[in-house]
Amino acid sequence: MRKNVKQLLTEIYDARADAHLDLYQLSNQHRRKHGRGCDMFPSDPLQGPLWTVLASLTHARRMLEVGCGYGYTAAVMASAGGPDCRVDTIEGDPYHAELAEQAFLQRGLSRRIRVLRGRGQSVLPKLKGRYDVVFLDGDWREYPRYLRHLRRLTRPGSIIVTANLNPLFGGWGGSFPGKPAIQSYLTRLVRDPHFQTYIVPGEGHSISVRV
Numbered sequence: 402m403r404k405n406v407k408q409l410l411t412e413i414y415d416a417r418a419d420a421h422l423d424l425y426q427l428s429n430q431h432r433r434k435h436g437r438g439c440d441m442f443p444s445d446p447l448q449g450p451l452w453t454v455l456a457s458l459t460h461a462r463r464m465l466e467v468g469c470g471y472g473y474t475a476a477v478m479a480s481a482g483g484p485d486c487r488v489d490t491i492e493g494d495p496y497h498a499e500l501a502e503q504a505f506l507q508r509g510l511s512r513r514i515r516v517l518r519g520r521g522q523s524v525l526p527k528l529k530g531r532y533d534v535v536f537l538d539g540d541w542r543e544y545p546r547y548l549r550h551l552r553r554l555t556r557p558g559s560i561i562v563t564a565n566l567n568p569l570f571g572g573w574g575g576s577f578p579g580k581p582a583i584q585s586y587l588t589r590l591v592r593d594p595h596f597q598t599y600i601v602p603g604e605g606h607s608i609s610v611r612v
């Protein structure tokens with residue numbers, strides 16, 4: 402995001418995008434310390450208000466994330482949903498899962514956020530019930546395998562936000578592998594009669610509603 406846009410949005414939101422910024426900072430510190438092999442990239446805090454909008458829109462009681470990292474967005478989602486909302490977040494790296502669990506414990510969030518250890522493709526088939534909001538923020542090469550579970554784990558009106566589409570469209574990750582998986586996922590998602598999908602140009606995200 403351009404610096405002046407960031408500055409303007411920060412002024413306009415006036416602290417409405419500041420929830421759990423300590424976890425955002427811890428995520429970045431962790432990644433810098435662990436170097437190239439670490440993919441703990443927290444979402445932009447200016448995306449924070451999106452979760453409040455989606456929680457209000459869906460009257461969210463259950464939210465799901467694939468790709469927990471240090472737990473920044475899971476904490477933001479839980480706060481957006483309020484005290485009656487529960488968040489399940491899937492994390493494939495045992496060290497990241499441990500850090501997130503500790504972080505939730507220290508912040509009094511562990512009753513509301515459950516860390517499910519394992520890769521999305523292994524954990525999703527074991528999940529039951531319906532989620533109101535789903536956020537995909539892990540390895541995009543697995544996304545095509547998530548589709549049937551997204552159908553199974555949502556109800557009409559549920560919202561799915563998919564991140565990490567940039568490798569297909571350019572910007573960061575342009576040289577990363579997995580472009581065909583992203584294209585296949587998006588093509589199937591867009592054509593799936595169970596969803597209506599908007600791909601947000603330039604943002605590397607898509608938003609789908611279960612119909």
Ligand SMILES: C[S@@+](CC[C@H](N)C(=O)[O-])C[C@H]1O[C@@H](n2cnc3c(N)ncnc32)[C@H](O)[C@@H]1O
Pocket residue numbers: 428440441442443444466467468469470471472473474475491492493494497519520521522538539540543
């Ligand atoms: C982009 S970071 C997630 C950041 C987090 N959503 C946030 O905004 O704070 C990606 C995380 O997903 C994990 N991950 C990557 N691929 C995964 C997969 N297929 N299943 C589960 N976790 C995965 C990585 O270990 C890393 O911690």
